[in-house]
Amino acid sequence: MSFDIRSTLIQLLSLDAIPGFEGPVADVIEPQLARHAIRTRRDVLGNVIAQYGSQEPDALRVMVFAHMDEVGFMVRKIEANGFIRFERVGGPAQITMPGSTVNLQGSKGSVPGCIGIKSYHFSKGDERTQPPSIDHLWIDIGAASRQDAFSMGINVGTPVTLNNPPRLLGNDLVCSKALDNRLGCTALLGLADKIADQKLDIALFIVAAVQEEFNIRGILPAIHYVQPDLTIGIDITPSCDTPDLADYADLEINQGPGITCLNYHGRGTLAGLITSPAVLNWLESTAATHQIPVQREVSPGVITESGYIQLQQEGILCAGLSVPCRYTHSPAEVASLRDLQHSIDLLACLVLAKANTFPLTAKSLRTSL
Known part of the structure; x- marks a missing residue:
């Protein structure tokens, strides 16, 4: 073949x-x-x-x-309310993080998530134009609590990757993570x-x-x-x-x-x-x-x-x-x-x-x- x-x-x-x-x-x-x-x-x-x-x-x-x-991330902490704090692994561009979708490779399989961003309607001043540091970001997987995240197979140390399936552009170009x-x-x-x-x-x-x-x-x-x-x-x-x-x-x-x-x-x-x-x-x-x-x-x-x-x-x-x-x-x-x-x-x-x-x-x- x-x-x-x-x-x-x-x-x-x-x-x-x-x-x-x-x-x-x-x-x-x-x-x-x-x-x-x-x-x-x-x-x-x-x-x-x-x-x-x-x-x-x-x-x-x-x-x-x-x-x-x-490049990607790793789970650093799971908050009591189920939101996930994370650390960069390699050098993903920080400016692109807020609002990005991600996949978490949990012990029970892949779990989709998104990196949260302060709602635009309630943002003020620089919050609308300047991306926050990674310490102020979190991943939302829909978990209602820390235990809920655990039950989905997510724990400290779980690897996280960017989510953007490949798509073909003009002139033989391809776009993807x-x-x-x-x-x-x-x-x-x-x-x-x-x-x-x-x-x-x-x-x-x-x-x-x-x-x-x-x-x-x-x-x-x-x-x-x-x-x-x-x-x-x-x-x-x-x-x-x-x-x-x-x-x-x-x-x-x-x-x-x-x-x-x-x-x-x-x-x-x-x-x-x-x-x-x-x-x-x-x-x-x-x-x-x-x-x-x-x-x-x-x-x-x-x-x-x-x-x-x-x-x-x-x-x-x-x-x-x-x-x-x-x-x-x-x-x-x-x-x-x-x-x-x-x-x-x-x-x-x-x-x-x-x-x-x-x-x-x-x-x-x-x-x-």
């Missing part, structure tokens, strides 16, 4: 998985990766690792990864499908990772297991083709995936990635050879696992591909199926290349000393 990018993405978007609760996504991804893999495993934290290609001991080890989790990073997860499955009947010159590891939105380091146990020479991460990056960001950068939807030149944590350069010129040239020359559109991106405020992966072992070369995405970390992210397809195509071209065409890696550096 041929890979269907649209239905695969919509299936993954229908799932709820804040950091630490990625099981539903892993349960879909792992058997699909296993269809053509040499072996698959799920580690203690929940990372899904699938191995393909060469099993020669000196083969170049390349890891392609994307994270499974999404959790495009960050179910787009990347879809790319992993698309890559696995493309290489299913191909002979690889490298040892390829496809990894669906956990807890990126929480601490950006949930993937590290997989790094220690795989011991890669080079990694390629696939994630989203803010698209700057909207009226509010048009003057900031040139990255646009439907113009191909972004190639990361620079990213770092928005509150200082505690961690981030400056991509090696050799890696940049490898990505761009491969895209040009196969006539795949790409864009360069410089994205302060964006950070991915590569910021920490590059510091493991004796140093690991890292590449980053990004699907441009509007309205990131909101309930209504928007991205392009065309950009996603081009990302899959480029990933396949990269991993199907001969090992001697890859950029200088830690392995070749070690053997040259």
